[in-house]
Structures are given as C-alpha cells and as structure tokens.
Amino acid sequence: MLGFTHYYRTTHESADNRAAIAVYIQRLDSGDIGLVEVNCPNCRATNDQVLFDRDRYGIPWKTVVCRDCGMVYSNPQMDASSTVEFYASDLYRRIYGSGHLLRDSTSMFKIDRVDRSRDYHRLTHYDFIMGSGIEFESVVEIGAGGGWNLIPFIEDGKHCVGYDYSPNLVAAGRQQGIDIILEDRRGLIGEYDLIMLKHVLEHVDNPVTQLRELREHVSADGHLFVEVPGIVKRIPSIQNAHYHYFSERTLASVVEQSGFEITSIRSINRNGYILVLAKKSNEYASLVPTPGEHEWVISIVRRGRRGMLKALVAERLPQPLLGALKVILRR
Numbered sequence: 001m002l003g004f005t006h007y008y009r010t011t012h013e014s015a016d017n018r019a020a021i022a023v024y025i026q027r028l029d030s031g032d033i034g035l036v037e038v039n040c041p042n043c044r045a046t047n048d049q050v051l052f053d054r055d056r057y058g059i060p061w062k063t064v065v066c067r068d069c070g071m072v073y074s075n076p077q078m079d080a081s082s083t084v085e086f087y088a089s090d091l092y093r094r095i096y097g098s099g100h101l102l103r104d105s106t107s108m109f110k111i112d113r114v115d116r117s118r119d120y121h122r123l124t125h126y127d128f129i130m131g132s133g134i135e136f137e138s139v140v141e142i143g144a145g146g147g148w149n150l151i152p153f154i155e156d157g158k159h160c161v162g163y164d165y166s167p168n169l170v171a172a173g174r175q176q177g178i179d180i181i182l183e184d185r186r187g188l189i190g191e192y193d194l195i196m197l198k199h200v201l202e203h204v205d206n207p208v209t210q211l212r213e214l215r216e217h218v219s220a221d222g223h224l225f226v227e228v229p230g231i232v233k234r235i236p237s238i239q240n241a242h243y244h245y246f247s248e249r250t251l252a253s254v255v256e257q258s259g260f261e262i263t264s265i266r267s268i269n270r271n272g273y274i275l276v277l278a279k280k281s282n283e284y285a286s287l288v289p290t291p292g293e294h295e296w297v298i299s300i301v302r303r304g305r306r307g308m309l310k311a312l313v314a315e316r317l318p319q320p321l322l323g324a325l326k327v328i329l330r331r
C-alpha cells in the first residue's frame with residue numbers, strides 16, 4: 001500500500017500559468033471538460049492502483065499503475081472532444097509554457113544556433129534517426145507545433161509535412177515556409193517513409209489504436225519514430241496533459257502491438273527521454289509480458305515521493321531555521 005497519494009512539488013509558474021490552471025480546474029469542476037474511465041493502454045486490464053490524486057500544479061488528476069503490466073497512466077482521461085479542445089485552444093501551452101506562446105515559438109525555429117552540448121534535446125531526434133542509417137525521402141510529423149523539428153530534414157532535402165491542432169502555431173510555421181497542416185492525425189492523407197511523434201504519444205488516448213491507424217500511412221519498409229519522456233526522471237513531474245508514462249519496456253510493447261518491429265531504442269541519460277525507431281511489420285505482435293514492472297514502478301514512486309516531501313518541508317520552514325538545519329545535517 002502506498003498511503004500518501006497527495007502529489008506535491010514546488011513549482012515556479014508565472015501569473016499566466018496560474019490563471020490558466022485556475023481556468024482548467026474550474027472547467028473540470030463544472031463538467032465542461034468531460035472525463036472518461038479507460039482500460040490499461042498496454043494490456044487492456046482494469047486492475048489499476050492510484051499513485052497520485054493530483055498533478056504537480058494541484059489539479060485534481062489521478063495517475064495510476066496497472067497491477068498486471070506496470071503501465072503508468074492517467075485514469076480517468078479527458079474525453080476525445082475535450083482533448084482536442086485542450087490543445088486547439090492553447091490552454092495546454094498556457095499552463096506549461098512561459099506565457100508567451102508566439103515568442104517561445106519564434107526561438108524554436110532557430111535550429112542553426114542549437115548547441116548540441118547544451119541544448120541536446122532539440123536535435124536528439126535528428127541525430128538518432130540519421131545515426132540509424134535508414135533510407136527515407138518523405139517525413140510527416142504529427143503534433144508538429146510550428147514544424148521546428150522538421151527543419152534539419154528540410155535542410156537535407158527531404159519532403160516534409162507537419163500536422164498540428166493549434167491555429168497559432170500552424171500560422172507561425174507557415175510564416176517560416178514550413179508545410180504545416182491544421183489537422184490532427186485523423187486528417188492525415190498519403191503515405192510517408194517516416195512518421196514522427198516527438199513528445200506526442202504520452203498525450204494521446206488509446207496509443208495502440210492511434211499507432212495502428214498511423215501505420216496505414218507508412219510506406220512499405222517505412223519507419224515510425226517515437227520520442228517520449230521516460231518514467232524514471234519524470235515521475236516527479238506528473239501533469240494532467242500526460243496520459244502515459246512509458247518505460248522502454250511498455251513503450252516497446254505498445255509500438256509492437258501496433259504493427260511495428262523495433263529497430264533501435266535508446267534512453268537519454270541526462271533527461272530520461274526514450275527514443276524508438278521501428279520498422280513497419282506485416283503483423284501485430286501480441287502483448288509482451290513485463291514481469292517485475294509493477295514493483296519497479298512502485299520503487300521509483302517511493303523515491304520520487306521522498307523528493308517531494310523534502311521540497312514540501314524546504315518550502316514551509318522559515319529560511320533561517322532551514323539554514324541552521326542544513327549546517328547541523330552537514331556535520
């Protein structure tokens with residue numbers, strides 16, 4: 001039994017973040033945002049255990065772990081129309097961003113100035129994909145924002161298209177000359193050699209169903225690329241927009257059940273991100289057993305919870321007392 005499920009983390013959100021969070025909580029309370037109970041997105045069981053009952057911003061939000069397979073996910077989740085509305089309205093980016101949507105976006109387009117030693121994650125996907133040696137001519141990115149992730153591929157002469165919900169970001173991308181379409185993945189047409197989902201799969205409902213639908217748009221011998229924040233370093237940042245917290249094992253299981261064969265998988269030490277490249281397969285794999293996954297998740301959560309308690313104490317104690325305590329503890 002975990003006992004304490006009240007999530008706490010010191011956050012440094014701006015006034016605009018706080019205003020957006022208040023709007024979100026009010027819309028949850030009023031039923032304006034619809035919620036649905038879900039089965040485990042990996043093994044379909046309904047045998048879950050609550051890990052946290054609110055997210056890092058104090059939004060009432062349940063994060064659970066599947067007792068059968070160890071998958072960590074939100075339950076309930078926003079229903080389909082509320083999810084679309086959440087991203088299309090930019091409420092999501094107002095909660096998580098610095099509060100200046102278009103200013104944040106503009107800096108994202110400056111890929112040529114990215115220093116890989118300092119800001120590695122901006123080009124990790126490109127380095128990983130190119131390092132794998134796969135051959136491809138066309139790329140489509142789902143949830144592309146303004147299309148900044150496509151820039152290095154465009155510079156390589158690949159045929160690139162992005163899809164995104166947000167009218168503001170689509171307009172910003174088009175202004176940069178990037179081919180971005182204001183549609184979600186259901187509006188996707190045509191076939192591509194490479195489909196990219198960079199920090200998207202953790203936000204969508206029914207990941208297996210969605211990946212199977214996307215697979216129809218992957219050319220023969222084509223590939224799927226997925227990048228997600230991994231579970232190990234992300235448990236201390238539980239947030240309402242994240243429906244899934246993957247490990248390498250649960251991510252591989254979801255991707256293979258969707259009709260792909262993993263060709264490479266890698267976790268980035270620095271931030272815990274997981275990157276997967278998978279080739280279109282002729283069959284859907286059955287569920288891969290993940291023994292010990294549930295116990296492993298519980299141990300990570302216990303560790304994360306100790307960090308949260310420390311942060312809580314540090315914030316509540318008066319500064320002089322805290323300073324004295326640190327001196328005593330160091331002796």
Ligand SMILES: [Zn+2]
Pocket residue numbers: 040041042043044045066067068069070071
């Ligand atoms: Zn499960």
